[in-house]
Amino acid sequence: KAGVTQTPRYLIKTRGQQVTLSCSPISGHRSVSWYQQTPGQGLQFLFEYFSETQRNKGNFPGRFSGRQFSNSRSEMNVSTLELGDSALYLCASRGGRGNNEQFFGPGTRLTVL
């Protein structure tokens, strides 16, 4: 069974631009979560989707948004990029109903110049 995949793996953007990251969960998994990892703040939860519905959201500004499609694939979008958005963005999937072990993708490393 294929693991969680994320695209792109690396991305360089400039301040003010927007970016869209994609995550494909493990086949059969219906829950997708997103995390931001920075040296200063560690691993922080962004949001979690289950069956196309956002179930929880972390403490991030409205510039960070996400969605999930009917095939469970998820995207997250960051608008009006700031230097502080430079980070490793990690996506995780899990089964959802009673199966709560998370499996992570390789991440997308975003650099904002």
Next chain:
Amino acid sequence: GIQVEQSPPDLILQEGANSTLRCNFSDSVNNLQWFHQNPWGQLINLFYIPSGTKQNGRLSATTVATERYSLLYISSSQTTDSGVYFCAVEGTYKYIFGTGTRLKVLA
């Protein structure tokens, strides 16, 4: 919200040594996982252990949910064990991560 603390923050071992990493959490949790983050950033699942004890080769873990802590044991450490070890506990539809233990194993 739930707070997760890991100790020690840094650990340097000689190859072959044993170590214990600790994870304390501030409230009752439904689930707990241990991860190893490799130098490329990939989080690798070690244990899914809401309670009890599990073993996988040289690694084992114990979670005492009633006392709100979990321990990860690494025996006969190897240089490939180097990296950052994270504990994560489940809150409401999200996992909360500790700040990690950075382990360096010297040959």
